[in-house]
Amino acid sequence: MFTPRGVTVCVAGVAMWLVARLIGSAGLEVVGIGFVLLPIVAGFFLRWTERRVSVRRRLSDVRVRPGTRLTVQLDVENRSTAPSSFLMLEDQLPPTLGRSARLVVASVPGRRAQRVSYSILPQVRGRYRIGPLTIDITDAFGLRRKRLVVENRDELLVTPEIEDLSTPPDAATSPNAGAARARQLLRTGEEYFTMRSYQEGDDLRRIHWPSVARTGELMIRQNETSKRANGLVFLDNREAALGRSHAAAFERAVSCAASVGALLARNGFGLRFGTADTPAIALSEERYLDALAGVSHGKGPSLSSALTTLRGAASADASLVFIAAPPAPQELPQLIRSGSGFGPKLAILIHPVEPATAPASRRTQLEARSTEARLALTRAGWDCLVLTPSTKLKERWHVPRERLLASSV
Secondary structure, eight states, X not given: OBOHHHHHHHHXXXXXXXXXXXXXXXXXXXXXXXXXXXXXXXXXXXXXXXXXXXXXXXXXXXXXXXXXXXXXXXXXXXXSSSOOOEEEEEEOOOGGGOSOEEEEEOOOOTTEEEEXXXXXXXXXXXXXXXXXXXXXXXXXXXXXXXXXXXOOOEEEEEOOOOXXXXXXXXTTSOHHHHHHHHHHHTOOXXXXXXXXXXXXXXXXXXXXXXXXXXXXXXXXEXXXXXXXXXXXXXXXXXXXXXXXXXXXXXXXXXXXXXXXXXXXXXXXOEEEEEETTEEEEEEOHHHHHHHHHHOOOBOOSOSHHHHHHHHHTOOTTEEEEEEESOOOXXXXXXXXXXXXXXXXXXXXXXXXXXXXXXXXXXXXXXXXXXXXXXHHHHHTTOEEEEEOTTSOHHHHHTSOHHHHHHHHO
16 A cells, blocks of 8 residues: 555656646656656565565563563564564553554564563553554655555463462461461362271271271271362352452452462362352462452352252362352352352352442441351351451451351441
8 A cells, every 4th residue: 555655656656747747847747747757666666575574473471460561572574685674563462461562673684583671560450462463564765555454463371369368467466367267178189089988898007097096986097199188269250249340359259269279289189160150160379369260250140050060069078168148138148058068168258349439328238248148158167257348358268257156347
């Protein structure tokens, strides 16, 4: 296509040719024809150049956490022997990552490559596709421009925020409360499947004498490789509960799921993940974080059907982590029944809005519902934490259960 400069040159050439014909100047006529032909020749030059320029994109990392700066490198290669002309690169970015990146490459020597780069700072978890890349090639005089589109796209995965639950947030917090909560959630081993009472016919070589000395009963060590403790993280992703994706409450819930899931995985637990609209499936830690990066809100009207699925996945050697908004009073009995088949149970209840900024009536309703849910679940043997959208899990994780119960009364 013609640039504004190219259009001007063509118009000037035609005008000069007309004037030359009127005054009978052969020399001016040749100049006018030359002006008209110059953009046409530039167009043929661009056709020859476009086949000899290639661009390859490279990401410094394909999986990052929110707030991590990422570098995108563009390698521009000139496969011809002559230097390339002026290039302008534009790499398309999703709106969440910012405006599209524009870079200028003045000239690339023949048979050489030149590297340019830009950086992005993702702040929101999700799956993003970077691209396509457009290349605007102009001739040396800026008369013609041709746009090439490189359809290659690269996927960037921004995982949720993961909080370190092993360290108290400040020195004033009891350092043993968080460790005790972790031990309760990770309770397994002797209490579930690695130890059992002696039965007639068992191999005496499998007697675990330290347990015998401690309990006074013959205890048999089971084959620890035959079974593995696992944890099920259930996220109530209904829009009616926590709002839409990227809302503060929804993102806090996803961050809590990532933090507790990482704690389970790093302690040797197998991970299962389920939501209100998808059944629980087993995942590795990496695939678990990938699933959380792409999780979105669902349209389910109630929690009942999801709790039925949850109950079917119960196992005595499995820890349950239930992350949701404070359930309605009519949903609490079914939630307690659904969790009865699990081992340790942790409920992380997140207010859908900030109580401090809500109207007084709404704030009273939120606090009453969360208090009722906390008391009911605690009486049923659950550990329960209540968060606001702005409260980090780490801040409540290290608060002793006694203090949490006292604050709810």
